[in-house]
Amino acid sequence: MTVTRSEFCVIACAEAWRGAGEILASPMGLIPSIGARLARLTFAPELLLTDGEAMLVDVDGTVEGWLPYRQHLTLVTGGRRHVMMGASQIDRFGNQNISCIGDWEQPRRQLLGVRGAPVNTLNNPTSYWIPRHSRRVFMEKVDMVCGVGYDHAAGARHHRIPRVVSDLGVFDFATPDRSMRLASLHPGVTVEEVGDATGFALTIPDEVPYTREPTPTELRLIREEIDPHDTRAREVPEGVRA
Amino acid sequence: MGEKTMTADEAVSRLESGMTLGIGGWGSRRKPMALVRAVLRSGITDLTVVSYGGPDVGMLAAAGRIRRLVAPFVTLDSIPLEPHFRAARERGELELMEIDEAMFMWGLHAAANRLPFLPVRAGIGSDVMRVNPALRTVTSPYDDGETFVAMPALRLDAALVHVHRADRRGNGQYLGPDPYFDDLFCEAADAAYVSCERIVDTAELTKEAAAQTLLIKRHTVTGVVEAPGGAHFTSCAPDYGRDEAMQKEYATTPWAEFAERFLNGPEKEGT
Numbered sequence: 001m002t003v004t005r006s007e008f009c010v011i012a013c014a015e016a017w018r019g020a021g022e023i024l025a026s027p028m029g030l031i032p033s034i035g036a037r038l039a040r041l042t043f044a045p046e047l048l049l050t051d052g053e054a055m056l057v058d059v060d061g062t063v064e065g066w067l068p069y070r071q072h073l074t075l076v077t078g079g080r081r082h083v084m085m086g087a088s089q090i091d092r093f094g095n096q097n098i099s100c101i102g103d104w105e106q107p108r109r110q111l112l113g114v115r116g117a118p119v120n121t122l123n124n125p126t127s128y129w130i131p132r133h134s135r136r137v138f139m140e141k142v143d144m145v146c147g148v149g150y151d152h153a154a155g156a157r158h159h160r161i162p163r164v165v166s167d168l169g170v171f172d173f174a175t176p177d178r179s180m181r182l183a184s185l186h187p188g189v190t191v192e193e194v195g196d197a198t199g200f201a202l203t204i205p206d207e208v209p210y211t212r213e214p215t216p217t218e219l220r221l222i223r224e225e226i227d228p229h230d231t232r233a234r235e236v237p238e239g240v241r242a
Numbered sequence: 243m244g245e246k247t248m249t250a251d252e253a254v255s256r257l258e259s260g261m262t263l264g265i266g267g268w269g270s271r272r273k274p275m276a277l278v279r280a281v282l283r284s285g286i287t288d289l290t291v292v293s294y295g296g297p298d299v300g301m302l303a304a305a306g307r308i309r310r311l312v313a314p315f316v317t318l319d320s321i322p323l324e325p326h327f328r329a330a331r332e333r334g335e336l337e338l339m340e341i342d343e344a345m346f347m348w349g350l351h352a353a354a355n356r357l358p359f360l361p362v363r364a365g366i367g368s369d370v371m372r373v374n375p376a377l378r379t380v381t382s383p384y385d386d387g388e389t390f391v392a393m394p395a396l397r398l399d400a401a402l403v404h405v406h407r408a409d410r411r412g413n414g415q416y417l418g419p420d421p422y423f424d425d426l427f428c429e430a431a432d433a434a435y436v437s438c439e440r441i442v443d444t445a446e447l448t449k450e451a452a453a454q455t456l457l458i459k460r461h462t463v464t465g466v467v468e469a470p471g472g473a474h475f476t477s478c479a480p481d482y483g484r485d486e487a488m489q490k491e492y493a494t495t496p497w498a499e500f501a502e503r504f505l506n507g508p509e510k511e512g513t
Contacts, residue, residue, distance in 0.1 A: 053419055053420065054419035054420040055419065068419070068420040068421055068422075069268065069343075069420060069422060069423070070347065070421075070423065073343065073344050073347055076344065077344065077363065077364075099340065099369075100331070104340075104369070104372075104373050105334065106331070106332065106333075106334030107331055107332060108332070109328075109332070110323070110327065110328040110331040110332055111323065112315045112316075112317055112322060112323065113295075113313060113314055113315035113316060113317075113340055114314060114315070114340055114341070114342055114368065114369075114370060115314055115315045115342075115343060116314070116342060116343040116344065116364075117342070117368070118342035118344075118345070118364040118365050118366075118367075118368040118370055119342050119343060119344035119345070119362075119363070119364030119365075121367075121368075122363045122364055122365075122366060122367065123363060123364070144369045144373075145367070145368045145369040145372075146368060146369070147368075148366075148367035148368050152367040152368070153367055154367075155366075155388070155389065156366065156367055157388070158363075159367075
């Protein structure tokens with residue numbers, strides 16, 4: 001059966017937690033949540049997961065611990081966590097904005113506020129998930145630095161942005177100046193398509209791999225156990241882009 | 243002895259315009275909405291509000307009562323963006339101290355511990371420092387030499403929180419999944435007003451729940467308000483969940499019209 005774009009996105013998100021060990025996976029958003037559960041069920045069995053509120057839960061929902069907000073914040077600063085956040089804007093060095101669009105004093109569009117993005121990015125690995133890759137999101141300079149990027153992270157000993165996953169591909173900062181690089185394309189996407197949808201100069205390696213295929217076991221887990229109602233297709237629809 | 247029960251209006255009558263007011267709960271979760279409605283019925287204004295913001299912030303902003311807001315976010319949870327807070331910000335009306343969630347918590351801890359600040363790693367490198375030029379940093383005197391934000395104490399003139407049960411002396415109990423930071427709000431404040439779903443005898447508090455649920459200690463509490471449904475329309479599990487229909491109505495109805503329907507008249511029992 002054909003692997004859908006949303007399923008490649010699930011795989012790309014799940015891979016963020018490969019080899020992470022006994023840490024908390026904090027996925028924000030639907031596809032990262034499916035990805036974290038897939039990783040937990042397959043190649044990262046030691047991961048801790050929450051119910052999205054105050055309980056640590058096994059994949060079957062069995063409560064194995066309690067993690068209210070204040071303990072969650074200690075877990076963040078303790079560093080044993082890898083969060084995947086959303087981003088209304090993200091720039092070349094991985095600065096992320098979820099606070100507001102336009103001038104901070106009187107924003108054109110008020111969004112959530114900085115939330116925990118500053119504490120996350122200074123303390124534990126922080127990746128990003130962007131369901132619709134566009135120049136409005138991938139832009140030269142974000143309006144408000146909530147999540148700290150590499151050009152703002154001098155001296156930040158625990159700062160790390162392992163990956164950015166979008167509906168077009170996977171990106172990292174494995175370049176000499178820690179600017180964003182195209183790490184893999186989801187099958188069906190071209191380098192040109194990514195370039196057109198990105199508002200800054202992206203490093204493109206000579207050979208760009210494709211995001212890996214899910215194994216038959218992973219595909220069965222996604223389709224039959226984790227997301228049987230295909231909610232993932234609502235976040236990343238098939239074939240909508242021209 | 244130690245009787246602290248009062249009505250929501252009596253509690254609010256002890257507040258004054260210009261005060262710094264901490265509001266407990268988190269987003270659209272266990273907010274002291276009956277006390278917020280009492281503030282809205284009163285003439286109190288020019289407030290500095292300190293809150294993990296939800297509809298408490300939205301309502302007070304819509305009614306023009308907030309001079310300055312200290313918050314890491316404002317959200318309705320199931321509706322991510324709070325419409326009245328957004329509108330106030332987009333009109334440039336709301337003075338904001340926008341800080342990270344952890345900075346906020348350590349600011350309350352500093353106040354509760356009578357410290358001028360606590361060092362926090364969060365904030366460094368982010369625009370939290372740009373939009374709060376009054377924030378200072380502090381360098382570790384030890385070998386690591388790391389620089390931190392010196393998060394100033396968020397000392398409060400008064401705190402408003404809502405819990406599930408309390409006795410008449412101000413011992414407060416939460417029965418839901420998360421205490422949020424309500425005990426810290428009370429400890430950081432000169433006066434704290436605790437509303438609860440039900441006032442019970444002290445002995446009742448530990449009859450069906452463990453002593454670890456006794457979140458708030460009476461020495462931090464000035465007034466106890468019995469307010470069944472007092473967190474409505476925010477969630478107050480296990481007593482009741484969020485009233486999503488009401489929240490949606492709040493988010494989509496012009497404020498004046500909503501306020502007319504929701505705020506006028508006496509408090510009645512929630513769902």
